[in-house]
Amino acid sequence: MTIRQVIMMLCVLLLLTGCIPNDFKFENHTDEDASKAEELLKKDNRIKGVAALFHDDHLLIGIRVKTFSRFNKRGIAREIEKKLKEEYPDLTVFVSADSKILTETNKLILKDDEKGLKKKIHHLISLAEEET
Amino acid sequence: MDKEKYAKLEQEISPKAPLLKNVIKAFLVGGTICLIAQFIALFYMTFFDFTERTASNPTVATMIFISMLLTGFGVYKKIGQAGGAGGAVPITGFGNAVVSAAIEHKTEGFVLGVGSNIFKLAGSVIVFGVFSAFLVALIKTILVKMGVVSW
Incomplete structure (x- = not known):
């Protein structure tokens, strides 16, 4: 393979990996109404991807913000958390703009296994709150 | 020959540095690093319990480790020659500066040679790094207080 082919392949790969689908996923294991959160998050045009998991008394949300809003992503997460806390006063709401939280929440939704879910949610929250 | 004349002569004789070419090279090499x-x-975020925020520490440590190995094997020299500032500015350049000084002064003994000279080049990196970190923190504090960015 010539060097030109390698460079071409790398370019194509890098361009294609930019197209990872950003979708809005919601999973509800409680009797709360998830549509309120859905509406709030879909209306916000700074957000391009969401994974939200309602479980027991917890609401765990990972968000992906648009590139130029990334400078303020913690502020956006805090703002949304505040709004959602008003909407769901009975739930412990946690919102994070960290991509680790988004991917792990997505994994939990895909796995669809309620056993030990609460422990995993607690683990994720403690991870996200770590500073260093 | 006075000072001005000499400066003019030196300008005429010395070859012109290909500025644009160097900039592009530095961009590519630094960008690749x-x-x-x-x-x-x-990798740390996918396979270990690190978040976007905490993954930076092990990443920096790994990059320094890799650059130290490459310096020892004599590969980083070539990267630095090709990339110029692109090889020196990222954290890998720091690892290179520490290890190359240590290798150079190894013959003078471990205490007075390696120990006292290991930060000969990297010392200035630390001094100006601390100073610029202070400046950046100051600017960020002001921006946060003004509400432009968040912590």
Whole structure:
């Protein structure tokens, strides 16, 4: 393979990996109404991807913000958390703009296994709150 | 020959540095180093319990470790020659500066040779690094207080 082919392949790969689908996923294991959160998050045009998991008394949300809003992503997460806390006063709401939280929440939704879910949610929250 | 005349003569004789070419080279080499570091950060985030925020520490440590190995094997010299500032500015340049000084002064003994000279080049990196960190923190504090960015 010539060097030109390698460079071409790398370019194509890098361009294609930019197209990872950003979708809005919601999973509800409680009797709360998830549509309120859905509406709030879909209306916000700074957000391009969401994974939200309602479980027991917890609401765990990972968000992906648009590139130029990334400078303020913690502020956006805090703002949304505040709004959602008003909407769901009975739930412990946690919102994070960290991509680790988004991917792990997505994994939990895909796995669809309620056993030990609460422990995993607690683990994720403690991870996200770590500073260093 | 006075000072001005000499400066003029020196300008005429010395070959012109290909500025644009050097800039592009530095951009490509530095960018490649950062791309590798991004993949390492992703690796730590995917397979270990690190978040975007905490993954930076092990990533920096890994990058320094790799550059130290490459310096020892004499590969980083070539990267630095090709990339110029692109090889020196990322954290890998720091690892290179520490290890190359240590290798150079190894013959003078471990205490007075390696120990006292290991930060000969990297010392200035630390001094100006601390100073610029102070300045950046100051600017960020002001921006946060003004509400432009968040912590």
